[in-house]
Amino acid sequence: MKRLYFIVIGFVALLLASCEREQRRFQQGAPSTDTSQSHASMDEIYPGGARPPSNVANVYEENAYMVSEGKRLYEQYNCVGCHFHGGGGIGPPLMDADWIYGGEPQNIHDTIVEGRPNGMPSFRGKIPDQQVWEITAYVRSMSGLLRKDVAPGRSDDMSIKKPEESQKPEPPKK
Amino acid sequence: MKHSAFSNLGSFLLGGNHSVTSPASPQAHQINGIWWLMFWVCGAAFVLTMLSMAGAIWRRRKAIEVDHARDSRRAAFVALASGIVVVVLFVFLVASAVGMKKTEYIETRNALTIQIIGHQWWWEIIYNDPVPSQIVTTANEIHVPVGKPVLILTSSRDVIHSFWAPNLNGKRDLIPGYQTAFWIQADHPGVYRGQCAEFCGHQHAHMGFEVIADPAGKYEQWKAAQILPAKEPEDDVKRHGREVFLSHPCVMCHTIRGTDAGSRVGPDLTHLASRGTIAAGTLKNTTGNLAGWIMNSQSIKPGNHMPSMSLQPDDLQALLAYLGSLQ
Structure with a gap:
């Protein structure tokens, strides 16, 4: 009888483990909106030594719903037009370890909002900031930088690419 | 504008503005004729079959007795019935071949040409003209003059869609990278509903459109209004509204002629307020x-x-x- 209790409790615990995954935190604000105050470092070359690394955490990277929203927005705002599904084409690939302008959440956010030379347009005001942070979280999932249980598990379209949750982690090269 | 399965079935049988059985064009009359021919013949065959089965159940077989005369009569009856079936099928074959031929043919002199491009999940409508400034682009609402043949050129921007306005003609697939052509012609003024008839993804069921047949004068009036660029906003609120449109995400996908918004990803909004529905026939166009x-x-x-x-x-x-x- 005792064993049955343990089995039941174990099963319920397993179910509860997945509770947080899809929680929709609409009230949770995006980390920061002002890119002019951003301290994200883009390059390793600095006068007078490097600044301490940016420690802005993107809360959306903890939430599967927000990341899957980011995945949809990545299509809807036509990021696929240049970066394709991560492999790159007109724009650089996003699923590898190379980051021209930094791979931390704040860097990617700033790159989307500010734009970058040679083709990346500035989306300032054109994408609501919360959605920029959702896209940022998704972009990082493409190179396997998010937890496996948060990264999207499938694609809505036909794709020969593996879903983001099975992407081998590609930590940014320093 | 939501249509339940039952109301669709009802309007299919009883007529309506989205129905094969209330035809409003020469081709739809052909299709309607074939439909009712098949309906009555198949209905009669069904009733006869059911009656003979009921008769067979009623007159159940008595003790087994061999009667060669009756067997040969039965064989003759089966041969006759098979012969009738073959003749009826031939009648159907000829009727549908003749009907199809007539559906393809239409008087093409001084025809109007409209280009229809399918998108997930809306319709882009372009009124072509040799003079570029006379080209009209709109979405989800096709205005046609009554009694004038209209050549419809179709293609698709993404996946296969199918253009189907049952009161006007049969279905025609919209195929990416390939242009197809077919004809419609409205006999009398009215609003005819159409629908995508080839499964095209998540919102296939909400990919409707309207064909609005107007008398020639009213149609010309409509077209003259559509050619104009968007109206200048006349007060500060509307001017601010235009600023919002041009500085927010809207401008990345939509066109409003007469402003800097010129993107072709979403529907043209130059004369949005003149349209009766939004979101491809999904909602009434209210504030x-x-x-x-x-x-x-x-x-x-x-x-x-x-x-x-x-x-x-x-x-x-x-x-x-x-x-x-934006009238």
């Missing part, structure tokens, strides 16, 4: 519906390609006032 659509289109048509916006209340009201003025 409230439009506000809901802009702020959270994903709850109305989940999976559609328009991201939800986040606008300040003042900005949203100004935007709605501006869009509402």
